[in-house]
Amino acid sequence: MHDDFPASGWAAPRKEVLFVSKSAIVTGITGQDGAYLAELLLDKGYTVFGTYRRTSSVNFWRIEELGIASHPNLQLVEYDLTDLSASIRLLQTTAASEVYNLAAQSFVGVSFDQPVTTGEITGLGAVNLLEAIRIVNPQARFYQASTSEMFGKVQQIPQTEATPFYPRSPYGVAKLYAHWMTINYRESYGIFGTSGILFNHESPLRGREFLTRKVTDSMAKIRLGKLDVLELGNLDARRDWGFAKEYVEGMWRMLQAEKPDTYVLATNRTETVRDFVSLTAKALDYDLQWEGREDKEIGIDRVSGRTLVRVNPKFYRPAEVDLLIGDAAKARDELGWEAKTTLEQLCQMMVDADIRRNERGSSF
Numbered sequence: 001m002h003d004d005f006p007a008s009g010w011a012a013p014r015k016e017v018l019f020v021s022k023s024a025i026v027t028g029i030t031g032q033d034g035a036y037l038a039e040l041l042l043d044k045g046y047t048v049f050g051t052y053r054r055t056s057s058v059n060f061w062r063i064e065e066l067g068i069a070s071h072p073n074l075q076l077v078e079y080d081l082t083d084l085s086a087s088i089r090l091l092q093t094t095a096a097s098e099v100y101n102l103a104a105q106s107f108v109g110v111s112f113d114q115p116v117t118t119g120e121i122t123g124l125g126a127v128n129l130l131e132a133i134r135i136v137n138p139q140a141r142f143y144q145a146s147t148s149e150m151f152g153k154v155q156q157i158p159q160t161e162a163t164p165f166y167p168r169s170p171y172g173v174a175k176l177y178a179h180w181m182t183i184n185y186r187e188s189y190g191i192f193g194t195s196g197i198l199f200n201h202e203s204p205l206r207g208r209e210f211l212t213r214k215v216t217d218s219m220a221k222i223r224l225g226k227l228d229v230l231e232l233g234n235l236d237a238r239r240d241w242g243f244a245k246e247y248v249e250g251m252w253r254m255l256q257a258e259k260p261d262t263y264v265l266a267t268n269r270t271e272t273v274r275d276f277v278s279l280t281a282k283a284l285d286y287d288l289q290w291e292g293r294e295d296k297e298i299g300i301d302r303v304s305g306r307t308l309v310r311v312n313p314k315f316y317r318p319a320e321v322d323l324l325i326g327d328a329a330k331a332r333d334e335l336g337w338e339a340k341t342t343l344e345q346l347c348q349m350m351v352d353a354d355i356r357r358n359e360r361g362s363s364f
Contacts, residue, residue, distance in 0.1 A: 002244065003024060008020070009070040011138045016061075016283065017164075022045055022046045022047065022097070023048075023049070023094065023095065023163075024041050024048055024073075024096055024097070024098040024099070025049045025051065025067065025090060025091075025098070025259075026038050026048055026102060027051045027079070027099075027101050027102055027103035027129070028051070028102035029050030029052055030052045030060060030062065031062070031102060031103075031207075032061075032062065032203055032206050032207070032244050033247070033248055033251075034050065034102045034103075034245055035062035035063050035068075036203070036205065036245045037100060038050055038130040039063075039066045040089060040249060041252070042071050043328070044252075045073075046073065046098075047228060048073060048074050048082070048095060049075050049077050049165050049179075050075070050076050050077065051076075052077070052078060053078075053079070053103075053193060054078055055340060060072075065140060066205075070086070073356060077094075078088065079119055081125035081129070081299075082124065083128070084128045088132045088135060091133060091135075091140065092292075094263075095137070096258060097141065098140065098141045098142075098255050099141070099142045100143045100255075101127060101142065101143065102125050102142050102145045103121070104125070104171075104174075105117055105122050105123060105144065105171070105174075108172070110171075110315070111169050111170035111174070111313035112169060112170060112317070115159045115170035116173070118170045118171055119143075119177075121174075122171060122174035122175055122178065123173075123174035123177040123178050124177075125178075126178035126182065127178070127181050130142060130181060130191060133191055134189050134191060136356055138189065138190065138191060139192075140192070140258070141192040141255045142191060142193045142194065143194050143195075143196065143255055144178055144182040144193065144194070144195045144196070146197045146198070146262070147171075147175045147198060148197060148199040148200065148324045148326060149168075149169060149171060149172035149174070149175060149197065149321060150165045150172050150176045150268070150300075151166065151167075151321075152168035152169070152172050153166040153168055153321070154166070154322075154323055158266075158268060158325040159264065159324065159326050160329075160330070161197065161263065161264055161330055168321050169321075174360070179197075180263060182195050183262070186203045187256065192255075192260045192261075193260050194255060194257070194260040194266070195262045196251055196262075196263055196265055197264045197265070197326070198247055198250075198266075199239070199241075199261065199325075200212075200239045200324070201241070201242045201244040201246075202346060203243060203245060203346075203349070203350065203354035204349060204350050204352075204354070205244065206244075206350070207364075208364070211276075213350065214230075215230065215232070215276060216351045216353075216354045217349060217354045218230040218282050219280050219281060219284055219286075219354075220275075220355045220358050222284075222308055223355065224355070226358060229287070229307060229308060229309065230308060230310075231310055231312040232309065232310075232311075232312070232315055232316065233272065233312065233313070233314075233315030234273065234316055235272060235273045235274040235297060236272055236274070237272065237322060237323075238272050238323040239273070239276075239324050239326065240266045240268070240270050240325045241271065241276065242265070242266065242267045242346075243339070243341035243342065243345075243349075246339055246340060247265050249337065250263070250331060250335065253331075253335040255339055257334070257335065264328050265326070265337065266328045266339070267328075268325070268326060268328065268339075269325070269343065270323060270324065271343060275291060276343070278290075278299075279347040280351055281299070281301075283348045283351045283352075284351055286303075286308065287301065287303060288300065288301065288308065289301075295311045296311070297310070298310045298311070
């Protein structure tokens, strides 16, 4: 343990660093959360340094859709999260006072096929940033995007900051490593390191690789006559779904707090995948009736009698997370944050956006 810091807890580093006023690094700016967070920070007067991988350079559609791609206070920086020297250079050249680490290999299914890559990016990548902060700007505030997938095989319902972890995927394990390393750097070196354990949060900016967006985009295509049927895996998995734009506000609030800590962001409502599909169908004026069981289950429109949804076992995961529901009481009490958008409103918002995109032939 460093002599400059107490045996436990957090204390502000003594070294003073000259920061660019209200400046922030946002890794993973091409993703859903990165785009919404950049928009929020720009609205608050920040200079934002948004990092992206070379392979994600074609994915600027989100910041373009939000109208911030050409913002004078947004600088896009190509950056390799797995390279410590690149992280050090990033901290040196930006002199940013806040660092939000949202970059990750974030597809749970892909993590089973690419566990090593997932570990390098999602796990060790966070440590590279923490180490760069320790070396360059120990006063910089760091936000780590943790995830409810760390709870995995849940040990307690609902899940809180004190719930034991039991990840069920390489993605969840990698995120847990980054989560604990954030706490370790906080306690060992006095870094202002905060983790947000965010439960599922969706929006029209979700990628189609994710379940919710697959559902809303596919159902929009079905409504427009561009697709016959939606195929899914486990319909019984239960998730706590919120609106991503509200969740990035929580991230920002965590870094404005007096002391760093861990916070759960969630809606405290859980629904099945089946429920999400039904709500999406309802937003398109379908009335789904479910018949059959397990891999023989189908969703039929009551009015037309047409099968719109069916189960395909190829979409099952090797190890499933059955139930996630979060209790965000601590964030509400200490940060003044709470989820406001209902799942019904979220489904309507997402499907409306997908109808518009599919009508103009540009469904990202």
